[in-house]
Amino acid sequence: MDITINILLTIATAATPLLIAAIGELVVERSGVLNLGVEGMMIMGAVGGFGAGYLTGSPWIGLLAAIIVGALFSLLFAVMTLSLATNQVATGLSLTLLGLGLSGMIGTSFVGQPGVRLPNLDIPGISSIPVVGKLVFGQDPVFYISIALTAAVMWFLFKTRTGLTLRSIGDSHTSAHALGIKVIRYRYLAVIFGGACAGLAGGHLSLVYTPQWVENMSAGRGWIALALVVFASWRPWRVLAGAYIFGAVWIGQLHAQAFGIPVPSQFLSSLPYLATIVVLVLISRNKRLTMMNTPASLGQPFVPDR
Amino acid sequence: MGGTVSANHDRANLLEVRGLTKIFGTLTACDHIDLNIAKGEIHALLGENGAGKSTLVKMLFGSLEPNSGEIFWDGKPVKITSPGAAKKLGIGMVFQHFSLFEALTAAENIALSLNDGSPISSIAAKARALSYSYGLPLDPDSLVGDLSVGERQRIEIIRCLLQTPQLIILDEPTSVLTPQEADKLFETLERLRSEGKSILYISHRLEEVKRICDRATVLRHGKVVGHCNPREETAASLARMMVGSEVKAVVRAPAEGIETAPALLEIRSLSRKPATPFAIPLRNINLTVRAGEVIGIAGVAGNGQGEFFESVSGEVLQQDTGSVRIRGKDAGGLSITGRRLMGAAFVPEERLGHGAAPRMKLSENLLLSRHATDGKAFVGSGGTVKNGAVYSAAQRIIKAMDVRKSAPDPEAAALSGGNLQKFIVGRELDRKPSVMIVNQPTWGVDAGAAAHIRQALIELARSGSAVLVISQDLDELFELSDAIAVMHNGELSTPLPIAEATFEKVGLLMGGAEPGHAEHSLEVA
Numbered sequence: 001m002d003i004t005i006n007i008l009l010t011i012a013t014a015a016t017p018l019l020i021a022a023i024g025e026l027v028v029e030r031s032g033v034l035n036l037g038v039e040g041m042m043i044m045g046a047v048g049g050f051g052a053g054y055l056t057g058s059p060w061i062g063l064l065a066a067i068i069v070g071a072l073f074s075l076l077f078a079v080m081t082l083s084l085a086t087n088q089v090a091t092g093l094s095l096t097l098l099g100l101g102l103s104g105m106i107g108t109s110f111v112g113q114p115g116v117r118l119p120n121l122d123i124p125g126i127s128s129i130p131v132v133g134k135l136v137f138g139q140d141p142v143f144y145i146s147i148a149l150t151a152a153v154m155w156f157l158f159k160t161r162t163g164l165t166l167r168s169i170g171d172s173h174t175s176a177h178a179l180g181i182k183v184i185r186y187r188y189l190a191v192i193f194g195g196a197c198a199g200l201a202g203g204h205l206s207l208v209y210t211p212q213w214v215e216n217m218s219a220g221r222g223w224i225a226l227a228l229v230v231f232a233s234w235r236p237w238r239v240l241a242g243a244y245i246f247g248a249v250w251i252g253q254l255h256a257q258a259f260g261i262p263v264p265s266q267f268l269s270s271l272p273y274l275a276t277i278v279v280l281v282l283i284s285r286n287k288r289l290t291m292m293n294t295p296a297s298l299g300q301p302f303v304p305d306r
Numbered sequence: 307m308g309g310t311v312s313a314n315h316d317r318a319n320l321l322e323v324r325g326l327t328k329i330f331g332t333l334t335a336c337d338h339i340d341l342n343i344a345k346g347e348i349h350a351l352l353g354e355n356g357a358g359k360s361t362l363v364k365m366l367f368g369s370l371e372p373n374s375g376e377i378f379w380d381g382k383p384v385k386i387t388s389p390g391a392a393k394k395l396g397i398g399m400v401f402q403h404f405s406l407f408e409a410l411t412a413a414e415n416i417a418l419s420l421n422d423g424s425p426i427s428s429i430a431a432k433a434r435a436l437s438y439s440y441g442l443p444l445d446p447d448s449l450v451g452d453l454s455v456g457e458r459q460r461i462e463i464i465r466c467l468l469q470t471p472q473l474i475i476l477d478e479p480t481s482v483l484t485p486q487e488a489d490k491l492f493e494t495l496e497r498l499r500s501e502g503k504s505i506l507y508i509s510h511r512l513e514e515v516k517r518i519c520d521r522a523t524v525l526r527h528g529k530v531v532g533h534c535n536p537r538e539e540t541a542a543s544l545a546r547m548m549v550g551s552e553v554k555a556v557v558r559a560p561a562e563g564i565e566t567a568p569a570l571l572e573i574r575s576l577s578r579k580p581a582t583p584f585a586i587p588l589r590n591i592n593l594t595v596r597a598g599e600v601i602g603i604a605g606v607a608g609n610g611q612g613e614f615f616e617s618v619s620g621e622v623l624q625q626d627t628g629s630v631r632i633r634g635k636d637a638g639g640l641s642i643t644g645r646r647l648m649g650a651a652f653v654p655e656e657r658l659g660h661g662a663a664p665r666m667k668l669s670e671n672l673l674l675s676r677h678a679t680d681g682k683a684f685v686g687s688g689g690t691v692k693n694g695a696v697y698s699a700a701q702r703i704i705k706a707m708d709v710r711k712s713a714p715d716p717e718a719a720a721l722s723g724g725n726l727q728k729f730i731v732g733r734e735l736d737r738k739p740s741v742m743i744v745n746q747p748t749w750g751v752d753a754g755a756a757a758h759i760r761q762a763l764i765e766l767a768r769s770g771s772a773v774l775v776i777s778q779d780l781d782e783l784f785e786l787s788d789a790i791a792v793m794h795n796g797e798l799s800t801p802l803p804i805a806e807a808t809f810e811k812v813g814l815l816m817g818g819a820e821p822g823h824a825e826h827s828l829e830v831a
Contacts, residue, residue, distance in 0.1 A: 161423060168407045168418050175405035178369060179419045180390030291582065292409045292449070304369075 005134055007251060012143055013209055015247030017042070017201040019146045021225035022232075022239045023153050024197020029229055030157060031190035032170040034299040036092025037077050039222025040099020041195050045070040045202025047103040050115055050213040053206075059116040063142070063203045070199015071192050073099060078191040082184050085301040096222065104215045115211035118142065142204045149197070154236040166190060170295030173302040183302055198222065224273075231280035233290045238283060246276040319381070320345045320473055320504045321366070326375030328361050335361040337528040338375070343473065348495060348505045350515045350536060353525035354548050354752045355723065359508050362525070363475055366506075367399045368392040393419075398471030400462045400479060406450045408584065413446035416465045429468075437464050440494050451584040455482040455607050463494070474498065475506045480514060481778065482607050485813035492518050510548070511781075512541040526550055545753060553753045556760045556785050559768060564788065567597040570772035571650070571741045572631040576624065578617055586610040588617065591798045593791060595741070595772040600764060601801055602787030603776040606816050610796035611776050612655065615745045618774075619652040620645045632741055643678045651739035653731055655746045655776075657723060661730045664719035668711075669693075669700040671718050672733055679737060699736070707732035708758060724755035731759050735766055742766055745776045760786045780809060794818040 021038055028035050048069030053062025077095050080086045120140050121127065127138040157163040166186055169176045173183045205217055224246060232238035249272040257265050284290050323341040327334065336358045343349045353359045364370040366377070368386040377384055379395050386392050392399075406415050413430035420429065430446035437444035442460045450458060459482060466474055476495075480488040495505055495518060509515055515522060515536045522536045524547045532547050545553055571594070578588040588610055595601045605611055616622045618630055624638035631637060632648045642652070654660045662671045673684055673696050684696050700715060707728040711721055718726055727748065734742060747763065748756035764786055767773040776793075777783050783790050789801035792815035799815050 161417065161421075164410070164414055164426075165418060168410060168414075171407040171409045172405075175407055176418075178389060178401060178405040180368075180388055180393060181418070287582075291584065292451070294409075296409065 005131060007255070008135060009139065011244065011247045011251045012139060013247075014250050015243040016140075016143050016146045017204045017209065017221055018225050018228060018246060019240060019243035020142070020149060020204065021198045021201035021222060022228040022243060023146075023150055023236060024194040024201075025225055026229050026232075026234060026236060026239055027153060027157070027166070027197075028190050028194035029298055030170045030234060030295055031166050031187050032173055032295050032297040032300065032302075033081065033187050033191055034088045034092065035074070035077055035081075035095070035191060035194055036089060036226065037074070037095025037099065037222075038194075038198050038225050039218055039220065040096035041070045041073050041198035042099075042202040042205070042222045042225075043103045043216070043218040044073045044099045045199030046206040046217055047107045047110070047202075047213060048199070049203030050110055050206035050211075051106070053116045054110060054113055054213075057116060059118040059207050059211075062116065062207050063118065063200070066199045066203025066207070067196045068199070070202060071196040074191050074195020074198070077195070078188050081301065082187050082191070085303050088299050088301065100216060107213045107215060110213035111215070113213065115206065115213065117211035118208050140204075140208045142200070142208055145200070150236050150240050157236070167295075170297060173297045173300070177302075177304050183304070187302075198225075201225070224276075228276070228280075231277055231284070233280075233284040234293045234295065238280065241283070242276055242280050245279050246272050249275040318345055319343065320379070322378040322381075323362075323366070324376045324378070326362065326365060326377070327373050328358075328365060328370060329373050334528050336365070336372075339525070339528075339530055341523055341530070343504050343506060344521075345472075345504055346499055346502045347520040348499055348507055348518055350519035350522035351506060351508045351525065352510065352512075352515060352522050352544065352548055354510065355750045356752070357525040357548070358528040359525055360477065361528075363399070363477060363506070363508065366392070367397060367475065393469060393471075396470075396472035397475065398466035398469050398473070399475045399477070400459070400466050401477055406458055406461060408451035409449070411447055411449055412444060412453075412461045415450055415461055416446070416468060419465050420468060433464050433468060436467060440464075440467070440497070441490060442494065454609070456484065456487050459483065463491075467498075471503070473504045473506065475508070477508045478510070479507075480509065480511060484606055484816040485780070485809050486817055488514065512536075512544045515544070516541065524548055549753050551754075554757050554761075556757050556764065558764050558786060561599050561768070561788050564596050564599050567599070568634070569594045569596050570633050571595040571618075571743070571774060572634075573618065574629050574631065575626070576614075576617060576629040578613055578622070578624075581613070581622075586613055586796045588613055589796045593774075593798060593801070595774050597740070597770050597772055598767055599788040600767045600773040600775060600786050602783035602790045603774070603793055603798070604780060604783050604790055604812050604816060605776075605778070605793035607778050609793050611745065611793055613796070614793065614798075615652075615654065615743065615776060618743055619650075619654070646679050649740040651734035651737055651742050653734055653742075653744040653747065655749065657726050657730060658719060662718040662726060665717055667715045667717055668704070668721075668729055669696045669715050671729075672696055672700050672703070675733060676737065703729060703732040703736050706736070707762070724751040727751050728755055728759060731762065735762055738766075738769075739771060741772045741774075743774045743776075746779075747775055747777065748779065748782060749777075756782070780812060783812075784809075792816055 021042055025035065025038055045066040049062040049066030052065030053059045077091055080091045081088045118140055120138055123137050127133045157167060165181055169181060169183050169186050177183050202218060206213055228239050228242040232242050253268040253271045257268055319342045321343040323339060326336055326339045328336040339362055351359050361370060365372045368388045368391050377386060384395060413426050413433060416433050417426050417429045433444060433446050437460065442463060444460050444464055479491060483491065498505060507519055519536050522534050523530060524532045526548060536544065573591050573593040576588055576591040580587045586609060617624060620640055620642040624630060627636040627638035629638045632645060632650050635648065637645050637648060658664045663674065673691060677684055684692055686692050697715065709725050709729045711725060731747065747759050763773050775786065787804055789803050790807050790812055791801040792799045792812055794816060795818060802811060
């Protein structure tokens, strides 16, 4: 029984950073911007979060710092692609490379230092209820943030006027401009929100998941988040499903490896990717729905003619 | 001609424009434009493509910034810095290239331009009520991507009206409507005028301008060349003002002995599933084009014409090879080159990027489309290109079609739309194809060049070829076709001989009133 609960808890911990980064990128892409720099923003958030937590001793200040660093780093991308209309793919890729390099440099003195960890939620009397207590009321704070964030983004995109405007910009920035919508301003805000989310996801890695600093500790999670957004056809609840499927298969294959199942470990390691793609492709078979949810102006630079 | 019409002197001007100028690089798109629009009038803005109409309107709506000049609104000088500012003044606009979002519903599209924060459901109810009161029925919950072009325009108009503007700008509103839908629009405009609104009506269709407009301002090469009362002018005199010279009328000799001529192009039960969720399927299309005749295909844009052209030209292959037959042989399984080798020639709708490679010279574009069919003439042994032969063939086409250009062998993108279209049509005519299929032969082409292209197509048919023309321009189809078929929702009607065809009959078919052939068996969704 305890093992099952522990496995479920580790799945949630593995899925949380993917979910947060992917939800942020989903908002960015819904506005029509493709930011391939998620991995770079995430690792910057991780190093910033660890550093601030280590220096102040407060994991909460660390978490806040992770968010701010991610947002500031994404601002660089926003200025380049939105104000200077550079190619989004190339700029996003360089943001990732820059982030990986820069974080390694900043983090040299943090290597091997003991970090601080965000404490799990503990409500006396309730968190100790068997099974449910620990799963529902005993996880780390970022887990709750990630679920609330998903619900909030869903509500924002599909129930508010501002969300509708954001989606319309992703559908056609020229039409939006013709209506007098401030395309660039909306996109700036979306990109910064995406950066803050990626930073928070990075902070989760260095303040909850493994409370220490290791170079390249994001380990490709930014890329998985990017893929999740596309395979989830830009719909928040599917991103949630995708992140948890990935997390579950990831934890499952780790346990399978530990049990010594006679399957090549390389194959097991690739299973999470395979399973996530297969499931998400299956649930997005409806071509019409996919078309409706795909931001048609994704990745196209927007330069209003004056 | 010249001077304003006295009937409007007693009315106050809603909008006055003085010396408005817009320069793009070396091109002066608008050169010191003066324009007055009175309260409660329908004012026409006339001009050929490229005369500067769209640029002027974009400045009035705040999407472009003028280099110099002044705008007065209700007598006060104003700066219109953004579409938002224009809307605040009371200027509404119905765009030529729609500014709608396909993935959103009609109500969401309308809500986006209102910014008053009221819930979508109440906006939907308001839009529905307004649309019915103007006789432009609209379902606010339908997805724009699923709607016809005419229905999309209704959304644009309703969206504009909900903002209760004083001045409504309509850019080529009837180019996508059936004649009956256009009549409905004119009624709406007249009602708006009686409510005291002003309308700036942009069009190159002279008959409708004569019918509904009180005054007209004519532009040519970015300059105002005259003001007039269109009701006192004839279509020919208006055309002369727009073009600056007489436009040669197209001559169509009667076709003789067509019934017994060999069928050069046969389409037999051609069907195609929609390629994308918003595309139109083709439903059991049958058509025969015989040697010596021109068949026109009319239809509102987006009813399957593009899909039909792709299927006939070989951009999309058919599973049933007999569904497209060229000169009596099955061609459905052949590629574009295969079909060309059988004697067919194709001119697609999009000139730059589809009909021609923009950054390549005219001679290179010629070689690209004809290296297979004219292999011996253009390509030597060992696969080397005979540059001299290609160059002189290009010059021959340029001369035959009167292509105006700035260099001996310019890049395709350097030519104006009309001149490039003349070259592309000429490139195919030069082969003397026995089957010629053209999609929108004169879209965006000035009147002089259009007449030239139409005459060349008629002459090709009369010399014994089969010509199929797909067009949205009904005037054009009546000018050059021996029979007109109508495409609606992926179905093609039986061709009406030109002697029996009227605007009204064709218009009803365009609206889908009576499909030409009854069976609707193939429902591919």
